[in-house]
Structure formats: C-alpha cells, structure tokens
Amino acid sequence: MKKTILAVSILSLIGVCAYINNVASAEKNEEITAQNISPCETCLQLIRDPQERTNQLGNPLYLLEVYLDGQIIYTLEAVSGRAYSQQRNRNIAGTEAPLPDGEYRISQRIQRGSMREVGETFIPVYPLFQTGRRDLGIHYDPSFNQNNGEDGTSGCIGLTNKADRNLINRFVQNYHPQELIVKIE
Structure with a gap:
C-alpha cells in the first residue's frame, strides 16, 4: 500500500511539474506573441x-x-x-x-x-x-x-x-x- 501511495504521489508530482512547465511555456509564448503584434491585417x-x-x-x-x-x-x-x-x-x-x-x-x-x-x-x-x-x-x-x-x-x-x-x-x-x-x- 505504501508503494502505491508513493507511486501515485510521484506521478502527481510529475503531473504538477508538467503543468507548471506548460503554464510557463504559455506565458513565454504570450510574451513573444505580444512583441510581434502587427500594426494591421493588410x-x-x-x-x-x-x-x-x-x-x-x-x-x-x-x-x-x-x-x-x-x-x-x-x-x-x-x-x-x-x-x-x-x-x-x-x-x-x-x-x-x-x-x-x-x-x-x-x-x-x-x-x-x-x-x-x-x-x-x-x-x-x-x-x-x-x-x-x-x-x-x-x-x-x-x-x-x-x-x-x-x-x-x-x-x-x-x-x-x-x-x-x-x-x-x-x-x-x-x-x-x-x-x-x-x-x-
């Protein structure tokens, strides 16, 4: 049972880290996009x-x-x-x-x-x-x-x-x- 809880905890931690990475990447991409805003469409x-x-x-x-x-x-x-x-x-x-x-x-x-x-x-x-x-x-x-x-x-x-x-x-x-x-x- 302890091994199962430990495995679930590790997987949860990996999931949280992946989520944080995705949020950080999205924020970084938003910054890049914001810097490349064009003045118009055409x-x-x-x-x-x-x-x-x-x-x-x-x-x-x-x-x-x-x-x-x-x-x-x-x-x-x-x-x-x-x-x-x-x-x-x-x-x-x-x-x-x-x-x-x-x-x-x-x-x-x-x-x-x-x-x-x-x-x-x-x-x-x-x-x-x-x-x-x-x-x-x-x-x-x-x-x-x-x-x-x-x-x-x-x-x-x-x-x-x-x-x-x-x-x-x-x-x-x-x-x-x-x-x-x-x-x-």
Whole structure:
C-alpha cells in the first residue's frame, strides 16, 4: 500500500511539474506573441531604417513594410523628402520634407504619373489627421542616387526601383490595403 501511495504521489508530482512547465511555456509564448503584434491585417507601414543607412547622396533610406494577414510579406527601401529637407517642418506644404508621421488612407486607384519625377504611376495617400500637406503618394523615384538635384521626393514615398514600384502596384490592386502608417520622425 505504501508503494502505491508513493507511486501515485510521484506521478502527481510529475503531473504538477508538467503543468507548471506548460503554464510557463504559455506565458513565454504570450510574451513573444505580444512583441510581434502587427500594426494591421493588410496595410503598409513606413519606418526608419534601424541601421540608419543613406543612399550615395546622403538621403536617408526608410523601410516600407508590406503586411498581408498580419504578417510582413515584403520590406522595401524607400526615400521621403530630400537629403537637405529632412529637418524641415513636415506639416507645411512646399518644404519638400518627408511626409509627417500618422495614419493615411491609401487610394485604391493607381494614377498615371503626372510628371517625370513621379515616374509612370502614382498611388495617392490621404492623411487622416490635420496637416498642411497634400498631394502625397507612393511612386518610383527615377532620380534615386542620381546627382541631378532631384534625388528623393517632395514628401511622397519614393521607391528606389521599378520592380518594387510594380510590386506595390500589384499589391494595392490585388489586396486593397486601406491604411498606410508612417513612423519615421
């Protein structure tokens, strides 16, 4: 009888230890999950490059994260503003500063570029907050890394190559993201 009680006690102790381990693992997994929360289900997010890289002309590179079903599926290099306009007021029109931090609505209509420096297509974005900025969007920067006085943008998100521009155009057409989140200040 003593052996049976001892065996049951040992099995109970093993069960309690396994339960404690499972609870600890679940808590650890909850912490990991909490750290990897995406900003949205399907959206775009522009953030600072953690490595603070610049292009050859000193224009800061930003990262445009593309989210689908809450997961980053692409991270693309982009510019916003010009090397010399990074510290200007981002809420005043005409400064050529990067677009201000905040949430924007993404147009579902891709437009033809209206000038050479916008490239062939333009995806308008509309701030969901008060700002003096308008006519902002996402487009290819045809002067990226070119010493022609046009490297960068007047505040839009400028993609650094046509392949990325085509990828974003397809993403907007196929998945209809509604939101752009900007966190670069």
